[in-house]
Amino acid sequence: RRQAVQPTAAAKTDDALRQVPGFTLFRRSGSRSANPTSQGVSLRGVGASGASRALVLDDGIPLNDPFGGWIYWGRVPRVAIDRIEVVRGGASDLYGSGAMGGVVQFIRRTNDDVAFETSAGNEGTGTAALFAAMKRGDWNGSIDADFLTTSGYILVQPSQRGSVDVDADARHTTLEAAIRHSGSFLRLSHYSESRNNGTPLQINDTAIRQIAAGTDMRIGAGSLLLRGYGSDQDYHQTFSAIGADRNSERLTVDQRVPSSGRGGSLEWFSTIGRNVLVAGGDARQVKGASDELQFAAINGKITRSDVSGQQRNAAAYVEDVATFSPRVTLSAGIRFDAWRNFDAQRNGAPLADRSDDAWSPRVTILVHASDRLAFTAAAYKSFRAPTLNELYRNFRVGNVQTLANESLGAEHLSAIEFGVRSGPLRLTMFSMSTDDTIANVTLSSTPALITRQRQNLGSSRSRGAELDADQRLSRHWRLSAGYLFCDASVTSGDLTGKRLPQVPRDTATLQLAFTPPRGSAGIQARWSSMQFDDDINQLPLRSYAVADLFASYPIAPRFDATIAIENATNRRVEVSATPVLTLGTPRTIRVGVRYGNAH
Numbered sequence: 001r002r003q004a005v006q007p008t009a010a011a012k013t014d015d016a017l018r019q020v021p022g023f024t025l026f027r028r029s030g031s032r033s034a035n036p037t038s039q040g041v042s043l044r045g046v047g048a049s050g051a052s053r054a055l056v057l058d059d060g061i062p063l064n065d066p067f068g069g070w071i072y073w074g075r076v077p078r079v080a081i082d083r084i085e086v087v088r089g090g091a092s093d094l095y096g097s098g099a100m101g102g103v104v105q106f107i108r109r110t111n112d113d114v115a116f117e118t119s120a121g122n123e124g125t126g127t128a129a130l131f132a133a134m135k136r137g138d139w140n141g142s143i144d145a146d147f148l149t150t151s152g153y154i155l156v157q158p159s160q161r162g163s164v165d166v167d168a169d170a171r172h173t174t175l176e177a178a179i180r181h182s183g184s185f186l187r188l189s190h191y192s193e194s195r196n197n198g199t200p201l202q203i204n205d206t207a208i209r210q211i212a213a214g215t216d217m218r219i220g221a222g223s224l225l226l227r228g229y230g231s232d233q234d235y236h237q238t239f240s241a242i243g244a245d246r247n248s249e250r251l252t253v254d255q256r257v258p259s260s261g262r263g264g265s266l267e268w269f270s271t272i273g274r275n276v277l278v279a280g281g282d283a284r285q286v287k288g289a290s291d292e293l294q295f296a297a298i299n300g301k302i303t304r305s306d307v308s309g310q311q312r313n314a315a316a317y318v319e320d321v322a323t324f325s326p327r328v329t330l331s332a333g334i335r336f337d338a339w340r341n342f343d344a345q346r347n348g349a350p351l352a353d354r355s356d357d358a359w360s361p362r363v364t365i366l367v368h369a370s371d372r373l374a375f376t377a378a379a380y381k382s383f384r385a386p387t388l389n390e391l392y393r394n395f396r397v398g399n400v401q402t403l404a405n406e407s408l409g410a411e412h413l414s415a416i417e418f419g420v421r422s423g424p425l426r427l428t429m430f431s432m433s434t435d436d437t438i439a440n441v442t443l444s445s446t447p448a449l450i451t452r453q454r455q456n457l458g459s460s461r462s463r464g465a466e467l468d469a470d471q472r473l474s475r476h477w478r479l480s481a482g483y484l485f486c487d488a489s490v491t492s493g494d495l496t497g498k499r500l501p502q503v504p505r506d507t508a509t510l511q512l513a514f515t516p517p518r519g520s521a522g523i524q525a526r527w528s529s530m531q532f533d534d535d536i537n538q539l540p541l542r543s544y545a546v547a548d549l550f551a552s553y554p555i556a557p558r559f560d561a562t563i564a565i566e567n568a569t570n571r572r573v574e575v576s577a578t579p580v581l582t583l584g585t586p587r588t589i590r591v592g593v594r595y596g597n598a599h
Contacts, residue, residue: 009522009524009549009550009566011125011564012032012078012148013074013076013078013081013084014073015566017084017086018030018509019526020509021466021468021482021484021508022044022088022484022507024045024503025038025040026039026047027575028544028574028576030584031072031073031074033152033168033170035195035237035397036070036072036204037050037068037389037395038397040053040070040071041104042054042101042503043088043089043101043102044088044101044430044432045464045486045503046434046488047101047500047502047503049438050070051070051386052071052098053384054099054100054101054102055091055102056104056106057105058106058108059105059108059214060105062098063075064098065233066231066233066260066288067233067235067286067387067388067389068388068393069389072172072191072206072208074174075174075189076146077131077145077176078129079115079116079117079129079131081107081108081109082107084106086103086105087105088101088102088428088466089380089417089428090102090413090415090432091103092358092360092381092413093317093319093335094278094317094319094333094335096313096360097339097358097410100383100384100411101382109131109142110133110180112135112140114133114595115132115594116130116131116594116595117594118592118593119564119592119593121589121590121591123151123153124150124151125149126147126148126149126150127148128145128146129146131143132144138182139181140180141178141179141180142177142178142180143176144174144175144178145173145176147171147173147174148170149169149170149171150169150171151167152167152168152170154168154198155168155582156583157580160246162245162246163247164242164246164248165246168195168198170194170195170196171193172191172192172193173192175190176189183216184214184215185213185214186211187212187213188210189208189209190208191206191208192206192208193206198582201238201240201249202239202240203236203237203238204236205235205236206235206236207234208231208232209232210230210231213227214226214227214228219268222268222270222271222277225265225266225268225280226265227264228263228264228265229262229263229264230261230262231262232258233259233260234256234257235256235259236256237257238251239251239255239395241448250295250297251295252295252297253292253294253295255290255292256292257289258291259287260288261284261285261287262284262285263283263284264282264283265281265282266280266282267280268280274322275322276320277318277320277321278317278319279316279317281315281316281317282314283312284312284313286310286311286312286388288309288310288392289308289309290306290308290392290393290394305347306346306347307345307392307404308343308344308345308392309341309342309388310341310342310343310344310388311340311385312342313339315335318333319332319362320332327368327369328365328366329366330364331363331364331365332361332364334359334360335360336358337383340353341353341354341355344392346392346406351406356410358385360383361381362379363379364377364380365377365378372423373421374421375419375420375421376428377416377417377418378417379416381412381413383411384410384411386410386454389404390404390405390408390438390454391404391405392404392406399578399580400450400452401449401451402454404453404454405453405454408438411434411437413432415431415432416431418430424469424470425469426467427465427466428465428466428467430462430464430466431463434462435459437456437457437458437460437500438454438455438456439501439535440454440535441454441457441535452535457490457493457494457495458492458495458496459492460490460491460500461491462487462488463486464487465484465485466484467482467483468481468482469482476514476516477513478512480510481509481511483507484508486503486507488500488503495535495536498532498535498536498537501532501533501534501535501537502531502532504529504530504531505529505531506529507528508526509526509527510525511524520550521551522550523547523548523549523550524550525548528543530543533576533577541575541576544571544584547567548564548566548567548568549564549565550562550564550565555593558596560593560594561592561593562590562592563592564590564592565589566589567586567588568587569587570586573585
């Protein structure tokens, strides 16, 4: 809830969510400094490439990029969020392909209120966010806005820097308008972002326009939820080759990626006796292209290359939640998805159409042994279909070139988990096996260029234990802590025995929050063990521990002064090795003001 989100130093939502054990982006860097294509979210170590293995929803509307699956975390203004719900573990039985590893859902504020916050700090960082809502009878309207700019920092570690290394700056702007009436809503939004990715010739910018609508209505003894959305996106990025001494750079590719997505869903649920029945379906169509200008190294000759395609999917599901007694609840559900890739071409030559389908069953039991002790068990299957980005778009990060693969198949996950809950403690043990894992597989490696390709590398397994504790110490003090042990490795194929890249074995989080009626304070700490940046486990990233501090103090009615310190001890965080080592955000300090009801 807002009580947990407000007293955090994080300037962006993904940084605040790092306090959830097992929540990771593809690389350790947050969305303030990372390329958007590496901002796919994974939970419990399910993920071996930049695409999300978790579905991110905004009041039921998918936020995952329709072309690539990654997330633009600035699209939902933090000040407009009422709470964030995180489901760890596969949820394809209800949500389909995007939810192979879990779900993150933003629930919006709908109260009649005005909230505003702004801050400024070192590295030229400035933020501003607005939520303004007004209610008249059954009508409710709101305007939301979010702005962030930063001059950034040099990503490359000092010992490897050259004259081409410059600050990685970034800025984004979100503008939204929504109207609601009797359970229905209509929202229009525009998001723009631009970045410099650490050298003069490496830039990217994005513009997203979306319309979303929905309604919740009563039908007899049940309820029906309808959602629909459409978005158009323009994405632009340049890639370069950098000299071994990092004192020279040449443009290699200028890439433009227009894409669009259309979709809708319906869900019906009703209580019949001791049973809650849920049934629904959804459909989506995505269209995208990658238009490239490729610049030859020797004579500078420019070659045009283009690839495009469409993907269409449809699904239906049903679930029954049965209460056999006040202490025993059993739920069972199944979903069927079918999708088709079609109308694809590369440089005018048609590519083969492909189609596939997947069944996603789930069974869960909850037993309350006493008022303070409960046991859970679940078995399920999930899946993820490859995105158009993985099928058709090449990209380059540093001296690592990653090739697309139009022959990719879907990933399929099978899992079991057992849990126990006692008061504020929750322990979950899990084992998840993924067949046809999609990963960036190394094809060749030289000092000047590492070439990889997206491939179904075989099978992988993620197993471990997750411990959470959330205890209110007093009326105004709350302590939250979490620990995740996750052994994620390849179990079949050419890389058998290798650990999955970007997945640490151990992570721990701690948050102490003080939230009186006015003002707030908090400390957030997280620790992560070492992890590998590559599929063949030759590029390790060291363990790290960071702590963030936040405090707000009332200065006038409904006005608070704020201070936020991220990475307070200025610890070195190794983010990626491409193979040049890049670092995470150093200590940043922001001061600001906040207006409105923070709690």
